[in-house]
Amino acid sequence: MNTLYSATVLVLHAHLCFTLSVEVVKSNCRDPEAAIVFIPAKDIHGDRYIPLGKIKQQHTWYDTYKTLLDLNSGPRYDGIRLRQAEEIIRRSDLKLWVAIFDEQPSLGDMPLAFLLAFTHLKTHGYRGTSTFLAGHGDGGLVAARFGTFSSHILDGVLLYSSYLPSGSLLNKYPTPVLTISGDLDGLTRVTKIVDIFEELQADMAQNPTQKYKTPVIVMEGVNYGQFAFGKLPWWNVEHDLTPEVSHLDAYHSIADYTSAFMVSARNDTKTNVTAAHAFLEQGYSNTQILLQPLSQVKALDQNTELISHWTTTAQQFIVNLLNSTSVEFVNHETDSENSGKEKQPNPSSLTDDFQIVSSTSIMFDKRQKYSSVFPQSPVQLKATMTSQEVVRKMIGTNQFGDPASCQDINQDAFTLAFSKSSKTAQSRYQAKGRPIKFLDDVNVSSKDQWNRAYLHLTYNNTGLFVGATRFHTTETNSDSSVSGQDDCTLLSPYRVMEWIYIDALKNSKLQIKNSV
Structure with missing residues (x-):
């Protein structure tokens, strides 16, 4: 880092004409130093990340340090404000310095911006060798991308309400990385973090210490806006959820996890690495408890088996065989990208071994690949199923109840999802959640019409309206693709x-419109 500093001074010497106001409160001990360079979310000014006030409470294993550097004028990036993030500093086991950009640099500008920030840290007293890069929201994506080719100058990356960009794997990322958000985050959805946490769990099966190198933390009751403070942009307010903990408590949690992660990443004998690991271990356990219900229901349709267990249940509702001990229900998933348009699902059938076969095409909102503000669960399940009439003929029994409609099955998806949700999620929904209304099925007369049809999901400020499309035929003819089918566009329980x-739970009046 000294080489970096020297190069920075040579390149940027002409730009360092600033009026500085510096206040330094030195430690009474000689703890090691570390620095954070912080990238704000787009449209959130850097000063929104300065905590509201000093906190009097002290933690048992950290001391209070404060360094306040304020830049007032200069060229393009001279608007960087090198400030304390007071609670991160207060709750750190390190003598910590924090540099916060006023505005979010682009990825192309990051090399110069980072060098300038580090130069200012050095100019005003930073003598450490540990530097971390942090980012909030889309600022975290900039930090993560910059970190992929700057690992030689970074000790780690902190992703606040953010995550690694698509295609990046936790266990392949070149530096330690902390992914941390709240379960009431309306912009970086908890369903997005479920995917990342499952990736961590798979990594830990091979290396249990990954929970310290690439921890994924979800804090209960915290939203997106609590990583900053004050008046935030309308886009944030429009999509974020109402937090259930105070800004102060949220910042305590963020600061504690930040400190523990940095101590763990540095692995310095002068700091309490054992305590840091214990804190991250507890964070992992808490996150596992929070996300387990979501992960369990997600697996009904997204799993390594490539089986839609929910469609299997739907097929059972369609057939409604009162004694099904001699019948096996079998499902397989088809190419979700084609979603029944270019590649048709294999037709359902009843084999000689009394296997009732169904197939499912899972369809996602393509926007979710680019932004976690959109739902991460399937838009619909296009389920091709065997009609009850065909099963009656083959089994030769009258032990059947009335077959379910697509509307009935979608209502059952809600019942299942609500029962699997955590007690906290159930209470939140019952207290302030908008309802789901299930509309009558829209029946179509041909398979081609059904292939082009969608599950209609309409969001507005009164609730979610769900309308299924159904294709039902009892005839057995030479065209096996339309023989005895009962096909539904289904609502995923995960949705x-x-x-x-x-x-x-959103306060927004501009809910996401028809999703498909």
């Missing part, structure tokens, strides 16, 4: 959970 946990 229902996403509504219960997130969208039903």
Whole structure:
């Protein structure tokens, strides 16, 4: 880092004409120093990340340090404000310096911006060798991308309400990385973090210490806006959820996890690494408890088996065989990208071994690949199922109840999702969640019409309206693709959970319109 500093001074010497106001409160001990360079979310000014006030409470294993550097004028990036993030500093086991950009640099500008920030840290007293890069929201994406080719100058990356960009794997990332958000985050959805936490769990099966190198933390009751403070942009307010903990308590949690992660990443004998690991271990356990219900329901349709267990249940509702001990229900998933348009699902059938076969095409909102503000669960399940009439003929028994409609099955998806949701999520939904209304099925007369049809999901400020499309034929003819089928566009139980946990709780009047 000394080489970096020297190069920075040579390149940027002409730009360092600033009026500085510096206040330094030195430690009474000789703890090691570390620095954070912080990238704000777009449209959130850097000063929004300065805590509201000093906190009097002290933690048992950290001391209070304060360094306040304020830049007032200069060229393009001279608007960087090198300030304390007071609670991160207060609750750190390190003598910590923090540099916060006023505005979010682009990825192309980051090399110069980072060098300038580090130069100012050095100019005003920073003598450490540990530097971390942090970012909030889309600022975290900039930090993560910059970190992929700057690992030689970074000790780690902090992703606040953010995550690694698509295609990046936790266990392949070149530096330690902390992913941390709240379960009431309306912009970086908890359903997005579920995917990342499951990736961490898979990594830990091979290396249990990954929970310290790439921890994924979800804090209960915290939203997106609590990583900053004050008046935030309308876009944030429009999509974020109402927090259940104070800004002060949220900042305590963020600061504690930040400190523990940095101590763990540095692995310095002068700091309490054992205590840091214990804190991250507890964070992992808490996150596992929070996300387990979501992960369990997600697995009904997204799993390594490539089986839609929910469609299997739907097929059982369609057939409604009162004694099904001699019948096996089998499902397989088809290419979700084609979603029944270019590649048709294999037709359902009843084999000689009394296997009732169904197939499912899972369809996602393509926007979710680019932004976590959109639902991460399937838009619909296109389920091709065997009609009850065909099963009656083959089994030769009258032990059947009335077959379910697509509307009935979608109502059952809600019942299942709500029962699997955490007690906290259930209470939130019952207290302030908007309801789901299930509309009558729209029946079509041909398979081609059904292939082009969608599950209609309409969001507004009164609730979610769900309308299924059904294709039902009892005839057996030479065209096997339309022989004895009962096909539905189905609501994924995981989409229902996403509504219960997130969208039903939004204060927004501009809910996401028809999703498909």
